Amino acid sequence: MPRRSFAEFACSLARSLDVIGDTWTPLILRDVFLGVDKFNDIARDLGVSRALLADRLEHLVREGVLGETVYHQRPRRVRYTLTDGGRELVPILVALTQWGDRWRSGGEAPLEFTHECGASLDAEVACGDCGRPLVAESIAARPGPGGRMAPGTVVIAERLTREGT
Amino acid sequence: MPRRSFAEFACSLARSLDVIGDTWTPLILRDVFLGVDKFNDIARDLGVSRALLADRLEHLVREGVLGETVYHQRPRRVRYTLTDGGRELVPILVALTQWGDRWRSGGEAPLEFTHECGASLDAEVACGDCGRPLVAESIAARPGPGGRMAPGTVVIAERLTREGT
DNA sequence: CCTAGCAAGTTCAGATAATGAACGCAGCCC
DNA sequence: GGGCTGCGTTCATTATCTGAACTTGCTAGG
Incomplete structure (x- = not known):
């Protein structure tokens, strides 16, 4: 908790x-x-x-x-x-x-995972649309439908709103 | 901390x-x-x-x-x-x-992300090898090179080792 | 019947960490 | 000088975590 x-x-x-x-x-x-x-x-x-x-x-x-x-x-x-x-x-x-x-x-995995495709698993976060691996530089943010000014995003909301206009 | x-x-x-x-x-x-x-x-x-x-x-x-x-x-x-x-x-x-x-x-994202490919970003974790999205059922685990019996994986180490033999 | 053991908590005292408000301090602006 | 900004630090209070012992309901063995 x-x-x-x-x-x-x-x-x-x-x-x-x-x-x-x-x-x-x-x-x-x-x-x-x-x-x-x-x-x-x-x-x-x-x-x-x-x-x-x-x-x-x-x-x-x-x-x-x-x-x-x-x-x-x-x-x-x-x-x-x-x-x-x-x-x-x-x-x-x-x-x-x-x-x-x-x-x-140091690259020495205590626990290894395998995927059902047979390969030793290398999990990567990818864009569901184009399929390419996500890197921080390729991601931008904007306020969504559930967004509002509230604790936890005060400054962020300010900035994203300002940039959006 | x-x-x-x-x-x-x-x-x-x-x-x-x-x-x-x-x-x-x-x-x-x-x-x-x-x-x-x-x-x-x-x-x-x-x-x-x-x-x-x-x-x-x-x-x-x-x-x-x-x-x-x-x-x-x-x-x-x-x-x-x-x-x-x-x-x-x-x-x-x-x-x-x-x-x-x-x-x-409830599906209402306070913050939305966009990917450089132009799409509204839907981040998914995929297998780096076959590219398919990962689901829990498709993943198996086995001890890796860095594995050993130590706090934090006592029971897991036991079981995985037993299964491996 | 008696005792031991197991599994899943619960209880409790002492240690540790988080909170909110106030304070410190170095430079900048007027 | 006096007020302001930015980044911490300090401190008392409150909340949370820890480790060990205890409880409860049942099963197994003798």
Whole structure:
């Protein structure tokens, strides 16, 4: 649970960060994706405090990123699963992992991924339209339909609006 | 600064999160990318506490994600810029923003991006080899050259090794 | 029946980090 | 000189994280 809610921010990045914007949450999601989906297993895998894990799992379920599969009633025992929304986060987490491979692990990947096409996976963010890999220089921003002046984008909104006129 | 350093984790995701794994850092990087690159501007834009911002900026510079361009000596005044490593994070942040557009903002993007190809940008994570968009189901994991048994991947390492044999 | 063990939390005291407001400080503008 | 700008720093308060122990409901073994 982030220290502050970004719900009122007119910014989808902030809203995403409300869900996965902390140190442990992405690791929890990765674990669930890799099949480490039970409370004790995740706690042991990550070495995270149980209180925090319980808190985060509840948050992720409430936010619709994780779902629960009951495998034992009374006492209720649950496997955590990725929802559709959660599954859409996986490629982003893989891309972030590979950024870490390149810039933090000296190119030596602790974990390698393979794609169903058979290749050792190199995840890249591409333009859905022209298909070319995205680089920062090729991207521009402008206010969208959901945009408005609100905390989190005060200065940005000013500038983009000014530039647009 | 996360509550705990993940440096000893044999996991590039954890190492990435050591750099950008908190609530404010990705927003700071987005601001710098969008040209909001001075201390006061970022502080005002995000409404973040100045102590935290100073801390994070220093951290990001130390980690090589941001650089400084001195625009005034004595007193030293600086614009923050993205390094090569930092620029490679931008597409990932855009992808995360658009995940938020889809799942948190009801499809109404507060901020829209355009690609140099002319299209309204739809950032997707694709396989660098076959070019198809990545979905969670098409990805498998196996231990890589940098892998070892260490905190953060205890259970995962066990399982992947067992499966591999 | 008794004891041990397991899985998934919960509780709690102490440590750490975040917040918001005020302060410092160097130079610039008039 | 006096006020302003820009970038921090300091500080008290509040919120969050940690690690260890505890709880609860059930199952397995003897």
